[in-house]
Amino acid sequence: MPEDFVVTPWEVTGEVDYEALVRRFGTQPIDDALRARIRKHTGDLHPLVRRGLFFSHRDLNWILDEYEKGNPFALYTGRGPSSGIHLGHMVPWFVVKWLQDRFRATLWFQITDDEKYLFRDFEKLEDSRTIAYDNILDIIAIGFDPKLTKIFIDTEYIRHLYPLAVQIAKRVTFSTAKAVFGFDESYNIGQIFYTAIQAVPCFLPSIEAGHNVPVLIPCGMDQDPHFRVTRDVAERLGYSKPAGLYSKLMPGLFGLKSKMSTSQPESAIFATDTEKAIRKKIGNAFTGGRATVEEQRRLGANPDICSVFAYYQYLFAPEDTYLAEVEQTCRSGERMCGDCKVELADHVVKFLKEHQARREKAKDRLDEFILRD
Numbered sequence: 001m002p003e004d005f006v007v008t009p010w011e012v013t014g015e016v017d018y019e020a021l022v023r024r025f026g027t028q029p030i031d032d033a034l035r036a037r038i039r040k041h042t043g044d045l046h047p048l049v050r051r052g053l054f055f056s057h058r059d060l061n062w063i064l065d066e067y068e069k070g071n072p073f074a075l076y077t078g079r080g081p082s083s084g085i086h087l088g089h090m091v092p093w094f095v096v097k098w099l100q101d102r103f104r105a106t107l108w109f110q111i112t113d114d115e116k117y118l119f120r121d122f123e124k125l126e127d128s129r130t131i132a133y134d135n136i137l138d139i140i141a142i143g144f145d146p147k148l149t150k151i152f153i154d155t156e157y158i159r160h161l162y163p164l165a166v167q168i169a170k171r172v173t174f175s176t177a178k179a180v181f182g183f184d185e186s187y188n189i190g191q192i193f194y195t196a197i198q199a200v201p202c203f204l205p206s207i208e209a210g211h212n213v214p215v216l217i218p219c220g221m222d223q224d225p226h227f228r229v230t231r232d233v234a235e236r237l238g239y240s241k242p243a244g245l246y247s248k249l250m251p252g253l254f255g256l257k258s259k260m261s262t263s264q265p266e267s268a269i270f271a272t273d274t275e276k277a278i279r280k281k282i283g284n285a286f287t288g289g290r291a292t293v294e295e296q297r298r299l300g301a302n303p304d305i306c307s308v309f310a311y312y313q314y315l316f317a318p319e320d321t322y323l324a325e326v327e328q329t330c331r332s333g334e335r336m337c338g339d340c341k342v343e344l345a346d347h348v349v350k351f352l353k354e355h356q357a358r359r360e361k362a363k364d365r366l367d368e369f370i371l372r373d
């Protein structure tokens with residue numbers, strides 16, 4: 001069935017047709033011309049951008065126009081602390097770091113413990129706060145520049161957020177919130193208000209600077225509805241509309257139509273997984289392989305439906321030559337799924353060992369990054 005999928009900030013179901021999603025949300029696709037324009041400033045393209053896994057945007061050309069005029073932009077992204085961090089959560093963050101490095105941009109990183117409590121991921125607000133601090137370790141471990149990074153937790157930084165939140169909230173009607181997010185009478189009033197809180201960091205860089213600072217938000221496409229609402233109110237409040245740079249959602253280990261889901265821990269690789277767990281999960285992943293070795297040697301396998309190949313494509317084969325070799329040997333039948341999984345697991349284990357070491361060090365570095373009210 002065409003367009004039989006749901007994408008909201010709180011629910012993604014069905015097989016997402018990204019071209020249809022661009023039409024539905026009214027965003028722009030990222031094309032070769034825009035990639036070339038980015039590369040003019042960065043000198044290179046991050047593999048996730050080069051491969052079209054960041055596939056859509058709002059007003060990225062305007063961000064670059066302003067940059068070229070000497071008006072640099074700030075970056076804004078966020079995390080709803082519902083669980084431990086898995087590799088899918090990190091996908092946008094790698095591109096955020098790359099943009100921060102290349103453009104020397106300040107990053108505002110919102111941690112929405114309020115959201116995850118209001119949307120019932122937790123019964124107690126303090127549990128949401130605990131996961132927030134756990135997730136911040138993984139964020140710091142990504143390698144953001146402490147001089148250019150401001151992380152804040154909503155319920156802790158609220159004195160700075162609330163004045164803007166009320167100005168935004170006053171300009172968003174219940175009927176808009178219902179139309180954009182699908183709320184009905186059964187939702188609690190915190191859920192209805194929440195989008196105002198997620199809008200606030202779009203304007204914080206301007207307030208801090210005392211003039212209008214362009215803001216670019218790299219994130220999963222599912223967050224766009226919030227920023228559609230924000231863009232509607234921005235100019236009425238005297239600010240520029242925030243721009244967006246949107247990624248696809250990395251598939252889970254059970255097939256390209258599957259999601260990485262915390263409720264199914266075997267579907268995702270978490271930042272704190274042990275080597276044993278990583279190897280086991282990848283060993284059980286869905287592939288595009290044939291029923292027997294003999295058949296696979298003869299007919300080749302199919303990377304187009306393979307979870308393991310998606311991991312290479314998203315994160316673990318940054319060089320195009322290496323990715324092409326994986327793909328070609330898979331299609332030709334030279335590469336067996338078992339070997340391919342071990343090869344991937346070796347990359348993942350190496351990455352996560354290093355990540356876990358940085359994560360451990362991050363425990364003493366919180367004050368370098370966290371804004372206090």
Ligand code: TRP
Nearest residue numbers: 077078079080110112198219223
């Ligand atoms: N709502 C996001 C989530 O559930 C968290 C978030 C807050 C966010 N601000 C953001 C995500 C800005 C991306 C960009 O994860």
